[in-house]
Amino acid sequence: MRLSQYFLPTLKENPTEAQIVSHRLMLRAGLVRQTSAGIYAWLPLGFRVLKKIEQIVREEQDASGAQEVLMPTIQPAELWQLSGRYDVYGKEMLRIKDRHERDMLYGPTNEEMITDIFKSFVKSYRDLPRNLYHIQWKFRDEVRPRFGVMRGREFLMKDAYSFDLDFAGAKLAYQKMFLAYLRTYARMGLKAIPMRADSGAIGGDMSHEFIILADTGESAVYCHPDWLKLDPLNESVSYNQKELDPFVERWTSLYAATDEKHKPGCANIPDNQLLTARGIEVGHIFYFGTKYSKPLNAFVTGPNGEQIFLEMGSYGIGVSRLVGAIIEASHDDNGIIWPESVAPFKVGLINLKQGAAQTDKVCEDIYTKLNQAKIDVLYDDRSESAGIKFNGMDLIGLPWHLVVGPRGLEKNVVELKYRKTGERQELSIDSALAKLAG
Ligand code: ATP
Ligand code: MG
Numbered sequence: 001m002r003l004s005q006y007f008l009p010t011l012k013e014n015p016t017e018a019q020i021v022s023h024r025l026m027l028r029a030g031l032v033r034q035t036s037a038g039i040y041a042w043l044p045l046g047f048r049v050l051k052k053i054e055q056i057v058r059e060e061q062d063a064s065g066a067q068e069v070l071m072p073t074i075q076p077a078e079l080w081q082l083s084g085r086y087d088v089y090g091k092e093m094l095r096i097k098d099r100h101e102r103d104m105l106y107g108p109t110n111e112e113m114i115t116d117i118f119k120s121f122v123k124s125y126r127d128l129p130r131n132l133y134h135i136q137w138k139f140r141d142e143v144r145p146r147f148g149v150m151r152g153r154e155f156l157m158k159d160a161y162s163f164d165l166d167f168a169g170a171k172l173a174y175q176k177m178f179l180a181y182l183r184t185y186a187r188m189g190l191k192a193i194p195m196r197a198d199s200g201a202i203g204g205d206m207s208h209e210f211i212i213l214a215d216t217g218e219s220a221v222y223c224h225p226d227w228l229k230l231d232p233l234n235e236s237v238s239y240n241q242k243e244l245d246p247f248v249e250r251w252t253s254l255y256a257a258t259d260e261k262h263k264p265g266c267a268n269i270p271d272n273q274l275l276t277a278r279g280i281e282v283g284h285i286f287y288f289g290t291k292y293s294k295p296l297n298a299f300v301t302g303p304n305g306e307q308i309f310l311e312m313g314s315y316g317i318g319v320s321r322l323v324g325a326i327i328e329a330s331h332d333d334n335g336i337i338w339p340e341s342v343a344p345f346k347v348g349l350i351n352l353k354q355g356a357a358q359t360d361k362v363c364e365d366i367y368t369k370l371n372q373a374k375i376d377v378l379y380d381d382r383s384e385s386a387g388i389k390f391n392g393m394d395l396i397g398l399p400w401h402l403v404v405g406p407r408g409l410e411k412n413v414v415e416l417k418y419r420k421t422g423e424r425q426e427l428s429i430d431s432a433l434a435k436l437a438g
Helices: 021-028 044-063 077-083 111-121 167-187 225-229 232-236 245-253 260-268 319-329 357-372 386-396 406-410 429-437
Strands: 032-036 039-042 074-076 094-097 103-106 130-139 154-164 192-196 207-213 219-223 275-289 299-301 307-309 311-318 347-351 377-380 400-404 414-418 424-427
Touching: 021 319, 039 044, 044 130, 044 154, 044 167, 044 319, 074 077, 077 103, 077 111, 111 130, 111 154, 111 311, 130 167, 154 167, 154 319, 167 192, 167 207, 167 232, 167 245, 167 275, 167 311, 192 219, 192 245, 192 275, 207 219, 207 319, 225 275, 232 245, 275 319, 311 319, 347 357, 347 386, 357 377, 357 400, 357 406, 357 429, 377 386, 400 406, 400 429, 406 414, 414 429, 424 429
Parallel strands: 347 377, 347 400
Antiparallel strands: 032 039, 074 103, 094 103, 130 154, 154 311, 192 207, 207 275, 219 275, 275 311, 299 307, 400 414, 414 424
């Protein structure tokens, strides 16, 4: 992509409405535009990041055995009246009437709908277990939408729903998601701590919130500092997907809790080793047994002809919140620092002397080669000063900056800067390209 043709409305000044750094940077880097309180349009650069995050979530859900569906955003009220949540949900639910005066709503979540869909097809225990997920916009009329996309009213969520015959099955489904979540966040360069959360009476300890550390987070976090040294991507591969107790135990033994109420759970961590911090909730997994299957009459016929209500769990990831959360976790004074896996472009190509025959020719050549190699590149081909180009590239936070200037070209070198560390290297064009291809 050529920056001269790109729709990238960056801002020079800090927008006054943004209280936290990620919100500020998202507006300044031209990622989103607020259209109503807590409702955002995704601009090209932000949309690329959102899609990358979504794709990592999808790949890990698929790898865990979950299957993707897509349910609508608009739901009929009837299902929610059956579960009793139509009244309970209160003002957070956006209620709509259609032209026939039928009560509809913009879905805040999908337990009722998926249960209804599932039960109309699945009649036998032989068709279990299943786990279905979708990645779809939700609406919750939050009292205080704030912090940009982190607490929006319309937001993108991945929500998965597992259906099992018995508790043992539901527990395994839960553990598979637990593992998939750790992998998902790790692939985005995040350390997400699974915190035991309230699951009401039924779940026992089968509810975890996944929290990433950030000073501006809304949740308090307690955990063992060693937790931060664990690496889920390396570890998860060595486990048998059918026997995940040891994996979950290992990851929860450095016990972490979300609030004072749960702090006694940290008893195995000496006080002086307890890490107390703030964090952002980026996911929540939850076992709830037959809470929805009973009122919605969702059961299968068991091996002996008996009726068995479906054992269920639900598993959410805040996909759009993650865009803000990743920035909270990865930025500096100059701007965003995208982890490579979610970066909108891998390379920012800077031409220091736009309009000069030699730099233009070299840049065009590099641009073509990167595109041919399917390496996402944003080419700053504007007639702007070096300072403006450097600052702009730092602000939008692409991982690699490839700088082409007349002085370097005299020595047959270009400069490659790694945004994260600021480290710069002078390299021949070929070795720079080879390095970016690696
Ligand atoms: P919170 O306590 O932050 O309101 P929640 O408990 O209501 O979250 P869930 O219903 O578990 O959230 O939803 C799953 C995930 O969706 C959350 O972990 C969070 O990452 C994301 N999420 C929830 N509400 C919002 C929102 N208003 N804006 C953006 N993301 C959200
Ligand atoms: Mg909420």
